[in-house]
Amino acid sequence: MTRLRKPLIAAAAVVLLTAGCSDPGAGSGDTGSSAPASWPAETTKLDGVNLTIWAAQNSNTVAKKVAEDFGAATGAKINILTVPDPYEQSVQTKVASGDKPDLAFWQPTASQLTAINAKQNLQSLDGAPFIDKYTPALKDATGILDGTRYAALVTVPAVEGVWYNKEVFAKYGIASTPKNFDEMVAAGRKIKAAGGVPFYEMGGEKWATQWWVQVQLADAAKQGLWDKVNKNEEKFTDPTILDAIKKYKSLVDEGLFNKNITSATFVDQGKALLSGEAAMAIQVNTFFSQMQAQSNTAELNKKIGFFPISPAGNIGTNIPDQSNALIAFKTGDAKREGAARQFLSYWLGTAYPEFVKDLNTVSIQTGVETPADVPDALKANADSIGESVGSMQVLAIVNPDLYLNLANMLAGQATPEKVAETTQAQFDQLAQAIGAAGF
Amino acid sequence: MNSMSTKTWTSAESVGAPSPPRRASAPPRTGRVQKPSQPLAFLVPAMAIMLVFFFVPSVYNLVYAFTDWSSFKSSINFVGLRNFSNVLSNGVLLGDLKVNIIYAVLVAIFQNLFGLGLALLLEADTRINRFARTMIFIPVLMSALAVGYTFQALLKPDGSVNAVLSFVTGQEVTYAWLNDPSWTLVWLTLIHAWKWMGLAMLIYLAGLKTISSEVLEAARIDGVNRWQTFRHVKFPFLAPAATFNVATALLGSMNSFDIAQATTGGGPGQTTEILNIFIYRTFGQGLFAQATTMSLVLVIVISLMAFPTIVLLRRRERVL
Structure with missing residues (x-):
């Protein structure tokens, strides 16, 4: 009996080890397919769907109003969770240990998209309905890694x-x-x-x-x-x-x-x-x-x-920063992934004029005017981007x-x-x- | 208590408990090794937990230290000793290790001084003492992060501690307790020792209780004073308690993270960056393999410290 147990334990250990040595980032059944995702209509009903957005201390109010409006329009519940500073580090640590939100504020630069292993962890936002609405200077300026768009810019990048x-x-x-x-x-x-x-x-x-x-x-x-x-x-x-x-x-x-x-x-x-x-x-x-x-x-x-x-x-x-853009995670739950995309297209679609007005900030879409009472300093800042x-x-x-x-x-x-x-x-x-x- | 347990046992027996254990009927063993009183299978749950939560992670820790595991890509390849040479050539690790050892030694000293002092103070079983022991034990049960954040608030330049000091001294005190490159580390060790002193106290109290009253009485008859009683009678008998307390405080605080993270985050200027904060930071950067390597280095350092410490303290026990 004891003689049998030893090899058994050893075998179990080996199995566990080899299982562990395979890529921990690889989700089960996740092929990382680049097939364009479907973009649900902005106000498709989402009753009973709960979405979580991770935000930093300096970005946790950005999405508040638009999330409430989205909830009212679709029935989805959006929870904005503040992740402690240093934000990027905390998020990476959480993601590495398997904890993922549906959406998160994230610096849309190539180095930071690499750092979160975008290819593995993030939904592709290619083909999103809002891409063509961006002002030409900003359209392809950021959020893209190796030809795939992973981040949706929501406010003008920081300077x-x-x-x-x-x-x-x-x-x-x-x-x-x-x-x-x-x-x-x-x-x-x-x-x-x-x-x-x-x-x-x-x-x-x-x-x-x-x-x-x-x-x-x-x-x-x-x-x-x-x-x-x-x-x-x-x-x-x-x-x-x-x-x-x-x-x-x-x-x-x-x-x-x-x-x-x-x-x-x-x-x-x-x-x-x-x-x-x-x-x-x-x-x-x-x-x-x-x-x-x-x-x-x-x-x-x-x-x-x-x-x-x-x-x-x-x-x-x-320096586009974390409060300027959002990323959508592959969570493995198709319904929530779709809802996350829907939220982004709602935000950068019908909700955008209201959002810009509410946040009193510079618009990044050609069809949406920057509110007249945006402070001068912010306009000067946005003007310096070019x-x-x-x-x-x-x-x-x-x-x-x-x-x-x-x-x-x-x-x-x-x-x-x-x-x-x-x-x-x-x-x-x-x-x-x-x-x-x-x- | 005694009678109750006996009663329970009898009633269990009478309600048709399973037939007596097999060992009763088994022939007496002739070998040198005695048959254990319980079947080995009873060890399985405990061993399974050890295996999953201790053994396997430890082995992974060893294995991943030799790979290039990171958040940046999906494949994991063996890279030999590259992580070790990277980590050791980078001065930060050695600097943090030094901070860590100072931290651990100071914690061990303070925690034991406080614990022993409190144990002697609260030795008598009076009502007030019992209440005080309970109060002093409460920080042990508190979350270390909560303790850290509480002290962070208290020790702010415009926090309550300075307010009290200002009131007492009659002049404005604005000392930045958590932003002093030379002293903050000491304040942190005091916080750590404060949190854990209740446990040290409890163990010293238990040690004091084992001293037989006859020995103390004999000392009293010999006419020794309080200090002599402590120095020549109580203190020697506390040796096993001291071994345990010093070893756990020293080695436990080598592994510390939460209090430093919550109060200073390693600052000012990395003067309180103990190794676990650096590991956390490296892990957060996505360099998982390097972080693993560092934690392996920490394990080795702690082991190297543990053996001599325990051997030394044990020898002292034996001498006495």
Whole structure:
């Protein structure tokens, strides 16, 4: 009896092991077929269908109204679940352990679609009824990986640039917005000399630290910097990127930033700019949404402006972020998958004019006008898209934790050289993992 | 209690319980190994759980560390020692390991000091002491994440702790407890020790209860004072309890994650990034194989720490 048991256990272990060694990402019976999915009519009845949308702290209100309206029109119940920050990391961890929503807000860049293994996990959105409605500049700009569309853009992609307080600029005698990075720094020095706080950074929550480096790389990015990085022909430790990191550090050391730079949060940053405590912040669009939540259009038009910045001029760095787009998961439940597609086509179909109005944001569809009372800063931000260049997230094949390494530098725990080195090491590992050539 | 269990047993017998176990009728064994008192089959449920939830994951952990498993693609291939060389050449792992060991040692010290102190303080079986023991045990039962978030709120620069300190000292205190590169790690270990001190206390209390009253009485007759009683009588008898407490605190906190994640997330500047946070971060990036490799490294480090610790403490028990 015992003699029999041992081989039995061993055999069971081997079976379990080999079963485990096969691809854990491969769902059963999932062939990843690229046959175009059907797109149900927008208001097909969906009584009893429950859909879950994952959203981040800064995107959990975007879909609220449209989800309620969809529920009223179809009978489906949509639950918007806030996944804790760092959002992308939390979502990837959940998905890896088999937990999937029906829809999720997701950064529609190639690197992030790769990171979530789009081919395996996501529904193809090819042939969606809303694709032809996008403005030409945005139609194929993002959301596509290896020729398949996986993400539906719902709001205008973010642009990294400078949000400034007009009243503070006036107070310190800065008549026109800076024409390049050096002019901006000069303006900052002028404000500091007069006793003001030129720049506000949210080092406590880390993620925005990378914008300061990325905007300095805008011109280089136009010249193909990231293509070289992608081929391992240029590194973070080479002068182009390293100097941008050093510059950021030197500006911090010079005292041009808020005193609580290592502990300040996203919310602190919004309050500081709105109240005039600080003059400028380099941020993306969600920053403005946050200020919108604390203010109104009239006040924002009076106080807040936007200009893109790069070393050579006013070139913005675009970065479609997680609040701009949604992805639909393959859940294995055909009914819910269809309902998820239906929700997207409802959102970007009949509901879109109402959505844009409700969110008071710039329209991304040719047939839908941007509401008249969208704040000026947001319009200026949207206008800069045409000229803008892709960020690291858009143009690099993978997305290392540059922001985290920079936050460590702000906390005094790493030198610029160390930041570059650590980031490059992560880049190498990730590039190796996706099987990129040259790594 | 005793009579009750006897009664239950008799009644079960009288209600036509199954015939006496086979072993009663089996011929006496002549071999050196005694026949176990229960059939081996009774072990199956426990072993099955061990197999599925412990053995198999451990083996996977070992296997995946040698592959290129990631979130980016569906195939998994063996890559030999590549993950190990990547992980070890990257300074972050060693840095985090250092943080982790400091964390574990401090937790072991604080948890045992608090636990022992409380046990001695609450040794007598009075009503108040019993109530106090219960209260002090409550954090042990709480979710570590809840503890972490609670302390995060308390320790904010404008949180309650600073408010109390401001009130007591009469001046504005705005110390950022969780944002101090040199001291935050210590505050975290204090939180960790606070959460688990109830358990250490309970074990020390149990140890104190095993000391026979005659020994204590003899000491009293010899005229020793309280400190001498503790140093020469109680403390030596607590050796087994200390072994258990030190070993579990040290090795358990090597595996810590939740408190640090909830309070600082590893910051400021990775000064409180214990290895499990790094593993979580790497896993979250989609580098599953690298994360697995790191957890394997952690297992090895913990094992390397566990054996000497336990051997050393055991030897102390024997000497005494």
